[in-house]
Amino acid sequence: xxxxxxxxxxxxxxxxxxxxxxxxxxxxxxxxxxxxxxxxxxxxxxxxxxxxxxxxxxxxxxxxxxxxxxxxxxxxxxxxxxxxxxxxxxxxxxxxxxxxxxxxxxxxxxxxxxxxxxxxxxxxxxxxxxxxxxxxxxxxxxxxxxxxxxxxxxxxxxxxxxxxxxxxxxxxxxxxxxxxxxxxxxxxxxxxxxxxxxxxxxxxxxxxxxxxxxxxxxxxxxxxxxxxxxxxxxxxxxxxxxxxxxxxxxxxxxxxxxxxxxxxxxxxxxxxxxxxxxxxxxxxxxxxxxxxxxxxxxxxxxxxxxxxxxxxxxxxxxxxxxxxxxxxxxxxxxxxxxxxxxxxxxxxxxxxxxxxxxxxx
Amino acid sequence: xxxxxxxxxxxxxxxxxxxxxxxxxxxxxxxxxxxxxxxxxxxxxxxxxxxxxxxxxxxxxxxxxxxxxxxxxxxxxxxxxxxxxxxxxxxxxxxxxxxxxxxxxxxxxxxxxxxxxxxxxxxxxxxxxxxxxxxxxxxxxxxxxxxxxxxxxxxxxxxxxxxxxxxxxxxxxxxxx
Numbered sequence: 001x002x003x004x005x006x007x008x009x010x011x012x013x014x015x016x017x018x019x020x021x022x023x024x025x026x027x028x029x030x031x032x033x034x035x036x037x038x039x040x041x042x043x044x045x046x047x048x049x050x051x052x053x054x055x056x057x058x059x060x061x062x063x064x065x066x067x068x069x070x071x072x073x074x075x076x077x078x079x080x081x082x083x084x085x086x087x088x089x090x091x092x093x094x095x096x097x098x099x100x101x102x103x104x105x106x107x108x109x110x111x112x113x114x115x116x117x118x119x120x121x122x123x124x125x126x127x128x129x130x131x132x133x134x135x136x137x138x139x140x141x142x143x144x145x146x147x148x149x150x151x152x153x154x155x156x157x158x159x160x161x162x163x164x165x166x167x168x169x170x171x172x173x174x175x176x177x178x179x180x181x182x183x184x185x186x187x188x189x190x191x192x193x194x195x196x197x198x199x200x201x202x203x204x205x206x207x208x209x210x211x212x213x214x215x216x217x218x219x220x221x222x223x224x225x226x227x228x229x230x231x232x233x234x235x236x237x238x239x240x241x242x243x244x245x246x247x248x249x250x251x252x253x254x255x256x257x258x259x260x261x262x263x264x265x266x267x268x269x270x271x272x273x274x275x276x277x278x279x280x281x282x283x284x285x286x287x288x289x290x291x292x293x294x295x296x297x298x299x300x301x302x303x304x305x306x307x308x309x310x311x312x313x314x315x316x317x318x319x320x321x322x323x324x325x326x327x328x329x330x331x332x333x334x335x336x337x338x339x340x341x342x343x344x345x346x347x348x349x350x351x352x353x354x355x356x357x358x359x360x361x
Numbered sequence: 362x363x364x365x366x367x368x369x370x371x372x373x374x375x376x377x378x379x380x381x382x383x384x385x386x387x388x389x390x391x392x393x394x395x396x397x398x399x400x401x402x403x404x405x406x407x408x409x410x411x412x413x414x415x416x417x418x419x420x421x422x423x424x425x426x427x428x429x430x431x432x433x434x435x436x437x438x439x440x441x442x443x444x445x446x447x448x449x450x451x452x453x454x455x456x457x458x459x460x461x462x463x464x465x466x467x468x469x470x471x472x473x474x475x476x477x478x479x480x481x482x483x484x485x486x487x488x489x490x491x492x493x494x495x496x497x498x499x500x501x502x503x504x505x506x507x508x509x510x511x512x513x514x515x516x517x518x519x520x521x522x523x524x525x526x527x528x529x530x531x532x533x534x535x536x537x538x
Contacts, residue, residue, distance in 0.1 A: 038457060039495035039531070045441040045455035047506055121453070143483070150485050156457035157489050161471070162480025164457045168471050171460075173482040193393050197372055230477020 009326045013112030018309035020132015024300040027180040030129040034122040034165045034174035036156040042166040055103040058118045061152045062107040071107040085322035135241045172229030177240045184219040184297045185254035218289035270298030278349045282338040288319045364392035440500045
């Protein structure tokens, strides 16, 4: 099955539906496994012919998986830059995968929960992403997908070091567990650094919305494991799963504090953010993320009543540069995008609230 | 330890991979303010980053002369041809066999990163078959490409036949199961 990319544009991935456990704070639970074929060099030393052969083998293998649902395969090498960026914004491929050279592709299931990246940093990167805090079932699912692929190809595996990866930081399990959290109240109350510090002590990494080196836009933070060797997959999943409720608790307490101690300030901040998003005539991606973050918290706290969480979640992604251009159906300059983004936000927010002037309540 | 940007105590120790092809491993030691600045900054600015070269060089310098180091750097994997220098400057290995041929250098690095050196997680349901033949394929394909580039067509043909024989052997072994 090969859907054109356009099919994805107007939907959003299941991880954005905002209904999983703790989904007021936890956006998504994501797990990835790094795997390589035993009979090819890693990407760094792979010739064009090697890459093409790896791509063919894994494309054919992923097409024959029984248990994963329909997978659509996209030839990433053949995609336009805008389309690659679009997949990055949806978290279906990594930035590195978008920017790499040579034969490569990605297989995506229709709910966008499973993504199989071929010829990323490793030959195969399996990713499973669930909405809310749902790590155990994400692990069960990715484990099953991995088993199925492993029954058809031979992975590079070392009796002592485990699954061999292009970078020694991933060797062993090849596992990265990553939970994306929305922590606006910890940011407002300036407690977020304290959180970073305590996470760092237990070897967990903190990153922004789009991963490594990316800005902590919209108060989104991804918490993930650093170590991959010397522990079982279940332990690594558990380590992250155990810390998340603590972070949720901190964030809830910070929100309670804001509601109790500075309710007017909070309500004002949230309402102004909503007002700007509903009425602005041009707006940057950065400002949008910043304001949507306040609105999202306002919806969670019942300060804004007529917008659904899933709509806000979707706006975070749909107002990203490539999404805007795909939705509009044409390439736009930065300043045109700012006008288009404001128009899109006005339309979507006016539609949700059922009147033309959503800031009136 | 002091922050790498100022005189305050470094309370954040960040290990990070840089994006993009040829990205390397980065270690940062920062105080609270600079950590916040770093974690909220826009995309990679290269001067912020040290490479894995730095981390490894530090590790290797202990007890090694410059001569020993340069000899180590010239060592190459017989299978994929990557030199140790290429690995430590780019932070990525060339093939599965590197873990064997650079074992002496990699194990301390791995212990440093993970605090452990032994995998206790999942193992493939079927034991990996014919690992040697698979590794050999990596080498033969590379040699064939080099033979073609050197216009040694006779040798390239021999290599191609050898590759085919091994590939067919692996395929029929897979079908028998």
